Amino acid sequence: MNTQQEIDYNRIAKVIRYINANFRQQPSLEELAEQVHLSPYHFQRLFKQWAGTSPKKFLQYISLNHAKNLLKDRQATLFDTSYDTGLSGTARLHDLFVNIEGMTPAEFKNGGVNLQIMYNFHSSPFGNLLVASTSKGICHMAFYTDQDKEFSALVNKFPKAIYYRKTDNHQQNALRVFNHDLSDIEDIKLHLKATNFQLKVWEALLKIPFGELSTYGKLAKQIGNPKASRAVGTAIGSNCVAVLIPCHRVIQSTGAIGGYKWETPRKSAIIGWEQAQLNLEAEANP
Known part of the structure; x- marks a missing residue:
């Protein structure tokens, strides 16, 4: 139900x-x-x-x-200067708390042998989420409509891991991204299975400030490979950590919202929600 x-x-x-x-x-x-x-x-x-x-x-x-307008008027330098603006509250800069640690080649290769994964099903303003974590951080955070299917997708990524249905501190911290007040949040850690290129793209995504947008082409330039827009798009589509790695902030160069791994209406919803939070923050701190 x-x-x-x-x-x-x-x-x-x-x-x-x-x-x-x-x-x-x-x-x-x-x-x-x-x-x-x-x-x-x-x-x-x-x-x-x-x-x-x-x-x-x-x-x-x-x-x-x-x-x-966002793409035209907000330049990359805004990220560097946002600390000094009246709108540089913790809600819009939550990405500063996120750190990525790639899995070792052995962990990557052996399907998670001896890896203990805690997981649980949670609700959010944008639908149900499966959130999973290792001792090092979040390894999976995805919206779902079919609970069993999403859990199977997680197991397929780490078929030899040991699974426990439990909510740990990593999950609790990650879910607080949906709260308005992140002032006392602990560091959010990510422990991800990815290639070096994917990690590079995902780290670039984390540099897009809360409530801002970028394009595939801009990200390709940012990672030093301006001709790799298509490969960047593929890496973004491989993201397994919704919201924390903000692939929803990447749109087409035309300004169209574009696709989203977890449904385009949800992408639009999150973009609009982030803008609403900035608006509320601006009203609270004129």
Whole structure:
């Protein structure tokens, strides 16, 4: 049976699909509420509770125009100067807490022999998550609709590991990425099975600040291989840690949102949610 949080997310995802297809018409509150068979009042309240902002502002955040403006107006130097701005709160700079450690060649090769993996199923504002961790950090964090299927995908990555269904500190820290206050969060560690190129791309993703966007081409240049846009896209698609490694912040050079491993409406939702958090932070710190 679906949880209320999952039902609410599915409602919001349906609305976002509608917005993505009809943003040029700037649909009204009544039109959006009609998509999920709620009164405008109840829809607005649910949406604001979920996203922290009104449907109207959220529509602006995820529109194609907004994406283009982000790419045009926000240059790479913003990451370096954001520390000194009035909006450089912990919520937007949570990526600074994330460190990546690649698995050793032996761990990579032997399918996780003697590797102990803690895992559990969690809820989030964007749907259900399977989060798994080793003693060194998070090794898997993925949205799912089929619990058994997602767990099987995890086991296929590390077929010889030992699995325990348990929530540990690494998982608890990772899930706090969805909280508004990260001021006392411990370092989030990632323990990943990847090639050197994939790790290089994922580290570049971590340099995209909270609420900002980049493109495949920009990332390719950032890692010193400007002709590797397609390979960068493949590496991004191989990311197994949702949200913490923010592959949702990469869009097409045209400004279109593009695809996402865990469904495009969810990508739009996370982009819009991050923008909403920045807006709330700006209002709180004028």
